[in-house]
Amino acid sequence: MSDLPVRPTGTVHWVGTGLSTGRTGLDLLGEEADVVLWGRTRERARARLETLAPQAPVQTRGLDRDDLATALRPGDVLVSMLPAGHHLDLLRTAIDAGAHFACTSYTSPEIEELSKQATAQRLVVLTEAGLDPGIDHLMTHLLLARARDAVGDRADRVSLSSYCGGIPAEPNEFRYQFSWAPLGVLTALTAPARYVRDGRVREVERPWEDTEELVLGSEVFEVYPNRDSVGFIDQYGFPEGWQTDAFVRGTLRPQGWRAAWKSVFDTVASGDHARLAALADELAERYPTTDTDRDRVVLTVGLEVERDGRHWSGRYRLDVTGDDTDTAMARCVSTTAASGVERVLAASLPPGLHRATADTEEASHWLDRLARAGLPCTLQSTDQERQH
Secondary structure: OOOOOOOOOOEEEEEOOOOOOOHHHHHHHHOOOEEEEEEOOHHHHHHHHHHHOOOOOEEEEEOOOOOHHHHOOOOOEEEEOOOHHHHHHHHHHHHHHOOEEEEOOOOOHHHHHHHHHHHHOOOEEEEOOEEOOEHHHHHHHHHHHHHHHHHOOEEEEEEEEEEEEEEEOOOOOOOOOEOOOHHHHHHHOOOOEEEEEOOEEEEEOOHHHHOEEEEEOOEEEEEEEOOEOOOHHHHOOOOOEEEEEEEEEEEEEEOOHHHHOHHHHHHHHHOOHHHHHHHHHHHHHHOEOOOOOOEEEEEEEEEEEEEOOEEEEEEEEEEEEOOOOOOHHHHHHHHHHHHHHHHHHOOOOOOEEEEOOOOHHHHHHHHHHHHHOOOOEEEEEOOOEEEO
16 A cells, blocks of 8 residues: 555635634635635534634535535545534545545544544544644654653653643633533533552542642643543553653643632532533623633643653643634634644645654644744753744
């Protein structure tokens, strides 16, 4: 089988008009491709396009009246910005049409299995190509490369922390404003977390109970673990000779968040879904994100390694505030996705499944592209300081 993917046509079908679809991402793609924005209806697609007002020419279509499967041609790229539950069907649609596929969500086992068929057909499947997951993967792989240069494939102690949060630019007394489904925000707290601390796997049913302070520059944040961090040790390719002392991926919030959310945690811990839904509605009314509010995204990934008394550490940071053009979240997610799709259009990725990218040259190229698009990431390490 050829290592080259099906030749891209230069047409991108961007499916989804939600809050993660930003003007910056559409403009970036519009420099390289013919972009078609698909909404649930034509009217929703047009309305979202009018709100975003991209400078690039973008066509609009509606899933209610236009047939996506018929519109796709071999070599097109289908980008799913819909909720994760829709990705599998859209990937099947792309494969049937001989089109490449991209999304910003985590890779489900079903997506991973179906990607084998895409590989056989020389198609690219790009997943986890957003903010978190996405930019965090790029940062981590670059840090790992530097750490291996410093200590090699054996280390006595390794510690990695990766935290990301969408927060108000000016925190209120609640330390949060809802920009997406409040019930989804609260329900996410019901998921247990699994991570490594002091060299042992730790599982917590109530992740907020493991909240810690994180100091970045002159600011203090609160961070807590989420989801299952442990599987990412293999995904990131830690050398077998590295002794993992700590490994956690989690959520970042402003200082004072845990105290402000005490009553919320009490309701979450009750397990009463009706109470949780009622609280979500109440909080949505009290703390909505309005047109005058500005959001902020903070992402930081830090890695420390020690070997025979030698120590190396590095930390990447991305800090973005929304403006009149885009929210910070929409800019980070859509611009990262668009940058990844650019690499698909350039035939720079071989056929098969890519979780963002594990290739350090590609990761560095990707971060540099984000910087040129207004998303600079800073790196501080024991051997160098630089800005992508």
